[in-house]
Amino acid sequence: MRNQTSMRLIFELSRSGRGSTVLPPLDVPEQHVQDLLPPDSLADAPPPLPEVAEPDVVRHFTNLSTLNMAVDTHYYPLGSCTMKYNPKRNERLSSLPGFLHLHPYQDEETLQGLLQVLFELQQTLGEIAGLPAVTLQPAAGAHGELTALMIAAAYFRDLGQQRTKVLAPDSAHGTNPASARMAGFQTVTVKSTRAGFVDVDDLRAKLDDSVAVFMITNPNTLGLFDQQMSQIADWVHERGGLIYLDGANMNAILGIARPGDFGADMMHYNPHKTFSGPHGGGGPGAGPVCVRRHLGDYLPAPVVSRHGDRFTLEKLPPKSIGRVRSFFGNVGVLLRAYCYLCTHGPDGLRRVSENAVLNANYLLSRVKHFLPVPQGDRCMHEFVASASKLKKETGVTAMDLAKRLLDYGFHAPTVYFPLTVPEAVMVEPTETESKETLDAFAETLFRITGETAELLHEAPHSTLISRPDEVQAARKPVMRWTSE
Amino acid sequence: MSYLFNTPEDLQQMLEAIGVGSIDDLFACIPPSLRLDRPLQLPPAMGELELSRHMSALAASNRCAEDTICFLGGGSYDHFIPAVVDALASRGEFYTSYTPYQPEVSQGNLQAMFEYQTMVCQLTGMDVSNASLYDGGSAAVEAVLMCLSATRRDGNVVVPASVHPEYRQILETYLINLGTQLVTVPTDDGVVDPDALAAVVNDRTACVLIQHPNFFGCLEQVEAVGRIAHDAGALLVQAFDPISLGLLKRPGDLGADIAIAEGQSLGNPMIFGGPYLGIMACRDQFVRRLPGRIAGQTTDRRGRRCWVLTLQTREQHIRRDKATSNICTNQGLIAVRAAIYLSVLGPQGLRQTAEQCLQKARYAMQQIAASQRFEAAFAAPTFKEFVVRDTEDRVTQLLRDSCQHGILAGVPLGRWYPQWQDAFLVTVTEKRTRSEIDALAKVLADGGRAV
Numbered sequence: 039m040r041n042q043t044s045m046r047l048i049f050e051l052s053r054s055g056r057g058s059t060v061l062p063p064l065d066v067p068e069q070h071v072q073d074l075l076p077p078d079s080l081a082d083a084p085p086p087l088p089e090v091a092e093p094d095v096v097r098h099f100t101n102l103s104t105l106n107m108a109v110d111t112h113y114y115p116l117g118s119c120t121m122k123y124n125p126k127r128n129e130r131l132s133s134l135p136g137f138l139h140l141h142p143y144q145d146e147e148t149l150q151g152l153l154q155v156l157f158e159l160q161q162t163l164g165e166i167a168g169l170p171a172v173t174l175q176p177a178a179g180a181h182g183e184l185t186a187l188m189i190a191a192a193y194f195r196d197l198g199q200q201r202t203k204v205l206a207p208d209s210a211h212g213t214n215p216a217s218a219r220m221a222g223f224q225t226v227t228v229k230s231t232r233a234g235f236v237d238v239d240d241l242r243a244k245l246d247d248s249v250a251v252f253m254i255t256n257p258n259t260l261g262l263f264d265q266q267m268s269q270i271a272d273w274v275h276e277r278g279g280l281i282y283l284d285g286a287n288m289n290a291i292l293g294i295a296r297p298g299d300f301g302a303d304m305m306h307y308n309p310h311k312t313f314s315g316p317h318g319g320g321g322p323g324a325g326p327v328c329v330r331r332h333l334g335d336y337l338p339a340p341v342v343s344r345h346g347d348r349f350t351l352e353k354l355p356p357k358s359i360g361r362v363r364s365f366f367g368n369v370g371v372l373l374r375a376y377c378y379l380c381t382h383g384p385d386g387l388r389r390v391s392e393n394a395v396l397n398a399n400y401l402l403s404r405v406k407h408f409l410p411v412p413q414g415d416r417c418m419h420e421f422v423a424s425a426s427k428l429k430k431e432t433g434v435t436a437m438d439l440a441k442r443l444l445d446y447g448f449h450a451p452t453v454y455f456p457l458t459v460p461e462a463v464m465v466e467p468t469e470t471e472s473k474e475t476l477d478a479f480a481e482t483l484f485r486i487t488g489e490t491a492e493l494l495h496e497a498p499h500s501t502l503i504s505r506p507d508e509v510q511a512a513r514k515p516v517m518r519w520t521s522e
Numbered sequence: 523m524s525y526l527f528n529t530p531e532d533l534q535q536m537l538e539a540i541g542v543g544s545i546d547d548l549f550a551c552i553p554p555s556l557r558l559d560r561p562l563q564l565p566p567a568m569g570e571l572e573l574s575r576h577m578s579a580l581a582a583s584n585r586c587a588e589d590t591i592c593f594l595g596g597g598s599y600d601h602f603i604p605a606v607v608d609a610l611a612s613r614g615e616f617y618t619s620y621t622p623y624q625p626e627v628s629q630g631n632l633q634a635m636f637e638y639q640t641m642v643c644q645l646t647g648m649d650v651s652n653a654s655l656y657d658g659g660s661a662a663v664e665a666v667l668m669c670l671s672a673t674r675r676d677g678n679v680v681v682p683a684s685v686h687p688e689y690r691q692i693l694e695t696y697l698i699n700l701g702t703q704l705v706t707v708p709t710d711d712g713v714v715d716p717d718a719l720a721a722v723v724n725d726r727t728a729c730v731l732i733q734h735p736n737f738f739g740c741l742e743q744v745e746a747v748g749r750i751a752h753d754a755g756a757l758l759v760q761a762f763d764p765i766s767l768g769l770l771k772r773p774g775d776l777g778a779d780i781a782i783a784e785g786q787s788l789g790n791p792m793i794f795g796g797p798y799l800g801i802m803a804c805r806d807q808f809v810r811r812l813p814g815r816i817a818g819q820t821t822d823r824r825g826r827r828c829w830v831l832t833l834q835t836r837e838q839h840i841r842r843d844k845a846t847s848n849i850c851t852n853q854g855l856i857a858v859r860a861a862i863y864l865s866v867l868g869p870q871g872l873r874q875t876a877e878q879c880l881q882k883a884r885y886a887m888q889q890i891a892a893s894q895r896f897e898a899a900f901a902a903p904t905f906k907e908f909v910v911r912d913t914e915d916r917v918t919q920l921l922r923d924s925c926q927h928g929i930l931a932g933v934p935l936g937r938w939y940p941q942w943q944d945a946f947l948v949t950v951t952e953k954r955t956r957s958e959i960d961a962l963a964k965v966l967a968d969g970g971r972a973v
């Protein structure tokens with residue numbers, strides 16, 4: 039049934055002279071291009087793009103799409119990514135012409151409806167975070183981290199303090215240390231305990247007056263809430279540092295606990311995770327940042343404010359770090375988040391987290407019997423199992439399990455993250471899945487652990503392709519098609 | 523709540539299996555003192571119908587490019603988007619999938635990324651492209667960071683004032699933390715004077731970032747600027763307008779080491795600034811310094827051609843603080859839209875689009891300048907946008923009045939260039955018709971008073 043041409047590249051479908059005309063004839067007096075632009079600025083020919091007919095394009099990309107697993111088609115328990123259902127109403131309502139066709143430099147007076155949405159979104163995110171000053175500008179979680187760290191840098195510059203270090207636990211996502219470096223800091227890694235929490239002795243040993251920020255993910259990347267949180271915040275604050283919370287795991291605590299109340303000074307959200315913005319095959323996302331009021335002066339511009347019943351864009355507050363991207367931000371993603379938040383309201387959001395945590399604990403209770411979960415038998419919205427023992431006994435790795443799950447029609451969990459768990463299998467069921475799906479997943483995973491190593495090393499067997507040779511791809515990288 | 527599944531029976535069975543009495547028990551790990559002891563103070567939930575009414579009313583209260591005539595530009599453009607782009611990109615298999623970390627079930631996204639990368643190379647004349655960055659501004663800053671590391675110079679970065687003012691603001695925001703100076707070269711004539719630029723480029727300069735066509739729509743002398751940069755051992759980064767490449771020489775042919783762009787114009791709505799597309803392509807020698815994801819070709823165990831994410835050792839999830847960038851989530855779906863758009867246009871469609879922009883913009887400039895009140899601010903040749911000077915120096919009022927008449931006439935320059943309070947930027951895409959352009963010229967000539 040598979041369309042045999044679907045794996046051809048669009049360039050291989052190209053025939054010189056084929057293509058579609060899209061534009062009506064020019065309706066202004068035509069002048070010689072050579073008279074309008076300097077001849078030496080002009081190309082001899084337009085770029086050698088593929089020449090295909092419109093029906094080709096439709097069939098090609100439609101067939102390509104069917105080669106993907108997606109939330110709309112499959113269960114996707116990808117830890118840390120919160121692959122929840124992406125509501126169709128959000129797609130429709132974020133694409134209303136009155137939003138879609140707004141130019142970023144329109145006069146504020148023509149944008150009041152949009153600015154109201156963005157203002158209310160700022161308020162809502164601030165309330166859920168317990169951190170009232172909000173910027174919607176960052177384009178993804180990592181960009182939010184960087185924005186917050188640049189705010190911290192500006193804040194300490196203002197105070198005349200030389201703080202050069204950012205601390206982050208070894209279980210942190212890779213974006214944390216990478217963002218710290220881009221903000222000009224040196225990153226220092228803090229160890230985790232065997233139980234999966236911040237090793238406070240190591241933290242205290244590394245905490246001194248040169249530390250600007252401690253970045254913590256809580257619930258952490260093991261899916262555990264670190265109870266030492268307020269104690270840690272006290273220590274960091276006593277030393278004059280700030281606490282940054284990586285909010286990738288907010289799906290566990292909406293309306294239950296607020297980062298601002300448990301010690302964080304700054305945080306980002308991933309609306310493409312927590313607030314159901316679809317992941318788009320890798321993006322776009324957004325990375326709103328919330329900070330304490332006294333850090334609000336440093337937020338990048340523009341921020342939306344309200345004056346009576348008018349909404350305005352504040353250009354550049356005096357202490358602002360400036361800009362972190364062009365225009366306002368990933369508005370399309372923010373509109374979806376707004377729709378999601380309106381759909382749920384305060385009770386609904388709490389129920390989202392309750393069900394996310396219930397589903398994760400239920401799945402954990404089924405999985406832990408055959409795949410050890412080193413950090414205990416309770417979790418928040420996700421848990422991390424380890425295939426370490428399996429590997430020792432049979433040679434079967436976390437990757438093998440992941441690949442075999444694909445054969446059974448499940449997207450794989452996140453594997454080999456966090457780095458602190460050997461052969462990590464990180465499962466985040468999300469709240470938008472049924473008990474039947476969780477049962478089926480657990481049963482399948484159990485069944486796989488009983489399959490032979492030979493079978494698993496070669497998995498997947500039923501997908502369009504088998505395992506790609508990644509070593510070859512990296513050794514002799516081919517990153518574009520060429521006609522030869 | 524319509525997105526949840528658990529029935530009361532499910533709940534009971536699940537709690538029993540877990541071995542707790544209530545959902546609350548699952549949160550026992552959060553000390554009571556750290557919990558929120560009240561409901562969130564948010565408006566109550568809305569059903570789909572209510573939400574639809576609410577959003578429709580808010581959307582309708584805006585004035586958008588569909589119910590006005592839009593001549594705004596400056597990095598975000600009202601180009602035509604063929605129906606094919608929305609039809610294909612709105613397939614759930616594209617937009618509800620995640621990063622292709624499991625290539626066996628992500629060949630669609632990976633192949634589309636590979637095709638996008640190829641088209642960016644074809645468009646720019648560069649060797650390699652990544653799979654996208656956030657937007658043009660973040661592509662500009664990432665390119666500059668690449669140059670700092672490639673040249674091992676961190677003294678300064680040289681940028682003409684004709685580069686998008688927001689890109690320059692972003693650069694300032696980032697560079698202050700890295701101790702690198704941003705040197706801005708004035709562009710009083712709308713373009714940079716290569717001699718003036720040469721005077722500030724030195725052996726501590728990591729790169730020159732030039733935009734061509736620039737923020738004012740003017741063509742720059744890219745090759746001359748490139749020679750100055752290269753003679754000093756610095757690199758050349760060129761910001762380009764993808765549509766302009768239907769006519770203009772490509773960055774790769776002009777000597778750029780890294781080419782970056784805002785890719786919104788390739789099939790994406792303006793939507794008040796995002797999601798957009800950061801395009802970045804470079805010469806082969808810099809590939810290991812490229813930020814972001816890259817799709818690469820390889821074979822599977824049965825020797826079939828396929829695609830994977832490659833050179834991941836550049837990325838944060840492997841290299842952490844030594845990564846080339848912190849970027850993780852990118853603009854995947856927007857890159858797919860760009861690939862679809864470019865496939866639909868093809869070389870001829872792109873050329874036609876570029877030509878119509880040029881012809882219509884030139885016609886508009888001539889019509890506007892027919893009024894005594896207005897003149898072209900700069901003599902340099904322009905592509906699809908141009909700066910108009912209002913000799914009566916009442917730009918704010920003029921633009922506001924034009925808006926009253928349903929014409930978004932231009933972007934005032936004074937907010938970024940205090941010396942040019944009397945100037946505004948007018949953009950004309952292929953979508954604008956002769957009668958719309960005539961209406962613009964008339965409303966301006968009448969001082970924004972009538973159409």
Ligand SMILES: Cc1ncc(COP(=O)(O)O)c(C=O)c1O
Nearest residue numbers: 118178179180211213286850851
């Ligand atoms: C724990 C954690 N932190 C940070 C990030 C980075 O967020 P983004 O991909 O939106 O940049 C992610 C997700 O990828 C994450 O899982």
